[in-house]
Amino acid sequence: MRELTTLATMAGLPRPTRAWCGIAAAAVAVGVTELVAVPFGPQADARTAVGSAVIDATPGPVKEWAITTFGMADKLVLSVLVLAVIAVLAAAGAALQTRKLPVGSVVIVAGGLLGCAAVLSRAGAHAADVIPALAGTVCGVAVLQFLLSGRITDAPETAGGDVDRGRRLSLAALGVLAAGGVAGATGAALSRRAASVSNDRTAFTLPRVDVAAPPIPPAVQPSGGGLPSFVTPTADFYRIDTALSVPQVARDQWRLRIHGMVDREITYGFDDLERFEAVEKVVTLTCVSNPVGGNLISNATWTGYRVRDLLAQAGIHSDADMVLSTSHDGFTAGTPVEALTDSRDALLAVGMNGEPLPTEHGYPARLVVPGLYGYVSATKWVVDLELTRFDRAQAYWTKLGWSERGPIKTESRIDVPRSGGEVTAGPVTFGGVAWAQNRGVRAVEVRIDPPGGQGDWQPAELGASYSNDTWRLWSIDWQAREPGLHTITVRATDNTGTVQTPDRADPVPDGATGWHSIVFNVT
Numbered sequence: 350m351r352e353l354t355t356l357a358t359m360a361g362l363p364r365p366t367r368a369w370c371g372i373a374a375a376a377v378a379v380g381v382t383e384l385v386a387v388p389f390g391p392q393a394d395a396r397t398a399v400g401s402a403v404i405d406a407t408p409g410p411v412k413e414w415a416i417t418t419f420g421m422a423d424k425l426v427l428s429v430l431v432l433a434v435i436a437v438l439a440a441a442g443a444a445l446q447t448r449k450l451p452v453g454s455v456v457i458v459a460g461g462l463l464g465c466a467a468v469l470s471r472a473g474a475h476a477a478d479v480i481p482a483l484a485g486t487v488c489g490v491a492v493l494q495f496l497l498s499g500r501i502t503d504a505p506e507t508a509g510g511d512v513d514r515g516r517r518l519s520l521a522a523l524g525v526l527a528a529g530g531v532a533g534a535t536g537a538a539l540s541r542r543a544a545s546v547s548n549d550r551t552a553f554t555l556p557r558v559d560v561a562a563p564p565i566p567p568a569v570q571p572s573g574g575g576l577p578s579f580v581t582p583t584a585d586f587y588r589i590d591t592a593l594s595v596p597q598v599a600r601d602q603w604r605l606r607i608h609g610m611v612d613r614e615i616t617y618g619f620d621d622l623e624r625f626e627a628v629e630k631v632v633t634l635t636c637v638s639n640p641v642g643g644n645l646i647s648n649a650t651w652t653g654y655r656v657r658d659l660l661a662q663a664g665i666h667s668d669a670d671m672v673l674s675t676s677h678d679g680f681t682a683g684t685p686v687e688a689l690t691d692s693r694d695a696l697l698a699v700g701m702n703g704e705p706l707p708t709e710h711g712y713p714a715r716l717v718v719p720g721l722y723g724y725v726s727a728t729k730w731v732v733d734l735e736l737t738r739f740d741r742a743q744a745y746w747t748k749l750g751w752s753e754r755g756p757i758k759t760e761s762r763i764d765v766p767r768s769g770g771e772v773t774a775g776p777v778t779f780g781g782v783a784w785a786q787n788r789g790v791r792a793v794e795v796r797i798d799p800p801g802g803q804g805d806w807q808p809a810e811l812g813a814s815y816s817n818d819t820w821r822l823w824s825i826d827w828q829a830r831e832p833g834l835h836t837i838t839v840r841a842t843d844n845t846g847t848v849q850t851p852d853r854a855d856p857v858p859d860g861a862t863g864w865h866s867i868v869f870n871v872t
């Protein structure tokens with residue numbers, strides 16, 4: 350008799366209500382997984398593992414599209430997307446579930462097994478790390494079976510007909526959904542807290558600098574408001590990486606292994622670094638994915654040790670031409686040996702703007718190589734340097750179709766006015782930045798086209814040149830007269846005399862080119 354009622358109830362439940370139950374059950378599955386994962390450690394977090402697996406499996410062009418479209422919000426978008434896909438599948442499964450065909454439960458089990466597989470595919474995972482995902486799956490299925498069993502809708506006081514029964518079930522599902530959400534958020538927060546190296550970081554005092562960076566003259570900043578500051582405040586520094594959760598590496602856990610084509614393999618602990626001269630350098634980092642006019646470029650003062658000094662102890666073979674650096678989370682970059690050993694003083698940086706590296710910028714140590722895009726040089730959370738050859742090894746982005754070499758191209762950007770901005774007639778100051786790291790910027794020219802016409806190239810006023818490895822700020826005074834839409838265009842010339850090319854190139858495979866233009870309205 351019970352069987353019959355249940356069957357009838359389930360068939361009688363509207364599809365949207367059942368879909369709701371599916372979403373609620375999935376929330377419980379994810380929430381319990383997150384909560385149970387706390388004592389296991391970050392490697393047992395199935396949600397992050399799935400996200401990371403998605404990042405790894407995403408084709409290069411799609412990754413590039415995601416970075417240029419979402420920029421630094423790419424990880425948030427991915428996390429929301431993963432949860433949305435789970436919700437949609439769970440909803441569809443539950444909507445189709447019948448007594449004979451438990452589609453919703455099958456979907457949850459399949460998702461759970463995928464989660465387990467993702468966990469096991471990550472570096473450093475143990476068999477036991479699938480326990481949280483299994484526990485989550487069992488709870489998710491149990492909750493779905495319970496919600497759809499009819500036990501809520503069949504309670505004796507359900508006399509008000511289908512509408513009431515549906516509403517009561519929807520409310521129950523909502524409660525379950527909230528519980529799953531709270532469990533998940535709590536679990537994620539506890540995991541983050543447990544793994545966090547923020548205390549380790551706070552306790553770290555930067556080494557006393559042996560070779561200080563030259564002081565930064567105020568003249569690096571030209572007149573005119575709205576320009577970025579020459580040194581980017583750490584909080585505003587762009588961030589790009591493939592790490593869905595920021596790797597947490599404590600100093601006493603950190604090792605840097607140097608091996609491959611060397612006379613003797615060396616492994617440094619963090620304290621071993623004190624033997625080397627501490628160097629401070631101001632270097633502008635740039636991402637290869639920075640579109641023309643984009644903001645994936647920032648400048649900081651870095652404190653660290655010359656990579657050259659660290660490598661010298663190992664004795665580099667003369668036929669090695671690449672250093673393959675690997676991060677704690679498995680990212681790799683291939684950097685020419687020359688760029689790491691010549692006079693540009695590539696750094697193993699431990700400090701940024703006078704503070705320990707922020708975790709998201711590579712704590713406790715990362716590479717900073719003047720003149721090269723980050724994807725071939727700036728490995729964060731770096732733990733391994735292998736001396737090898739470009740004809741033997743490939744790095745993360747090179748495997749996906751990016752160029753094996755990534756020297757930064759001569760480019761410039763307009764920061765003022767803003768695209769589509771309004772400018773009132775009278776005197777105004779426009780400005781922006783220009784960069785050609787390792788060569789340096791010699792000149793910046795600006796062209797302002799009036800409505801229906803074309804202006805002449807005029808030299809911009811340049812902020813003082815700090816070094817060839819840093820960007821240069823520019824500004825230009827202008828009289829706004831004629832009302833209407835104007836176009837402003839900028840181009841830089843580097844110290845080799847090369848003028849920034851007008852030819853548009855995509856960020857793939859080795860960096861965007863083209864002139865940055867902005868349309869503004871004089872009123």
Ligand SMILES: Nc1nc2c(c(=O)[nH]1)N[C@H]1C(S)=C(S)[C@@H](COP(=O)(O)O)O[C@H]1N2
Pocket residue numbers: 586587588589590591592634635636637676677678680709710722723724726727728729730
């Ligand atoms: N471990 C790791 N290091 C990494 C990356 C990464 O994905 N993982 N991305 C690189 C890229 S593409 C860039 S542009 C720089 C960005 O450094 P930032 O986030 O400190 O600005 O880091 C580089 N180092």
Ligand SMILES: [Mo]
Pocket residue numbers: 589635636637638722723724
């Ligand atoms: Mo990058």
